[in-house]
Amino acid sequence: MTEQKPIDEMSFREAMTELEGIVTLLESNTLELEDSLKNYERGVALLASLQKRLSAADQQVEVLVGELAFHGSDEEQDTTLS
């Protein structure tokens, strides 16, 4: 694990991939205690970031072409869905 990228600068996919790698590495039980702890710390930070991103994100919609008319909130929509 050379030169760790700041988690804020990582994409969701990158963070997810690194987290999976760390878990696998830790589970392999081949690390020095200090390295285990370092990896664990990094894993926890990645996990927290991922969970936060997933729950707190506000979807960004960029209209490239055309004009999007407002169509009511999700709740209003749900009642009209067939």
Add this chain to the structure above:
Amino acid sequence: MKVSDFSAPAAAPTADESLAQAAGHVGAPEPLSVSEFLNSFNKSFKRFPFTIKGEVSEVNAKAGYRAVYFTLKDASASLSCLMWNERYQRMGAPLSVGMVIEVKGHLSVYASKGRMNFDVESYTLAGEGNLRLQVDQLARKLEAEGLMAPERKRPLPAYPLTIGVVTSPRGSAVHDVLRTLRRQFPLAKVLLAGVPVEGPQAPEWLVYGLQMAAYNGAEVIVFGRGGGSFEDLMPFNDERVARAVATCPVPVVTGIGHEPDTTISDMVADLRASTPTAAADAVVPDKGALEGSLTALGGRLSAAMGKSLALHRTQLQRYAFLPLFSEPKRLFDSEALTLDSLSDRLSRALPGALEHNRQQLEGLAGRLARCAGSIAGRQRHSVDQAQAQMQGIAGHLTHRFHAEASLAAARLEDLSPLTILARGYSVTRAPDGSVVKSVAQTAPGESLAISVSDGTITATVTSA
């Protein structure tokens, strides 16, 4: 049945000749044989093609036949038709009873039976049927090019951070898609290309929308529209649109119309979903499942760390219980014993050696005196001799003694407690003068004399 007879050239006059013959012999016509008549008839009618519209009934397309036989009818009439296999197969859309078609062809008579048929050169499906035929034909063409091959279908990105949506900005489909994306994977950015999906311009707009979405960085594109009639969905059957989907640099997921609708865009897409909402669902990970897998990863992370800690702890404890660490003094046990025994031997050896030397000296002195006494009683002349002899012996003795003494002194020096003390050892004595060799020999409050190299320290025992 020898259907080939229909087109077999006969050794008969050409149609032109026979017609001229007929015209030139008015009044006295040469009768024609049946074969001649039918041959000239067939040749003439080949030049009068008709287009006829009707409904297909009774299709007969058995394997082994060289033509397909069917009947075309309307409310009050019916017409026997045949179509040569190679022409029929080129059409792409097989005939079935009930189809309304327009056939192009000419009349011909099957000479050996005298039965008249309409020889169909081509047909198109009338109305919507025509559209379907075109769609089928385009589908065959693109399939032949390999655009629908399963190996062309690309996997979708697991966590797309930019999702293109190409659909109409009006209507509920776009909102169904946006809502689904927002609910399932809000951290993805959506690039919306809101384009007309119906009308003559729609295909160009759809192609443009796909290009814009891909150009602006979409990792996957949701492409579709809400439900509509077959004609409404036609832009998604357009060859330009289908090719744009197939050649799109990123995976395209279609959701066009409702479940049973299948367009060519669906067939060439990387994934076909039944509706726009289903297409949106397909491009994003399920939020619940994702949260679940994050929780699982967290659990595995903690478990692995806990296991690693436990492992290291066990290892540490194993070492901690080694005698090396629990009783470190043991390390020097053998040295301590050697030291004790040496010091014991030393203290016993010193006085012994001195005593031995003194006794030796005394013995020698006694013998000397006895020798001197006996010599006095002897003849005088031998006195001098004896004296000289004695002196010689004495000198020799002295000499030897000196040598021995200096050797002893050297050894004494080596063995001297002072030398040992000078090396940093000390000798501790109890008030009664005994050397303290054990804790048991002392008691708190007792004063001890510690001899070091340059003197004696008086110390008081505080604990023992």
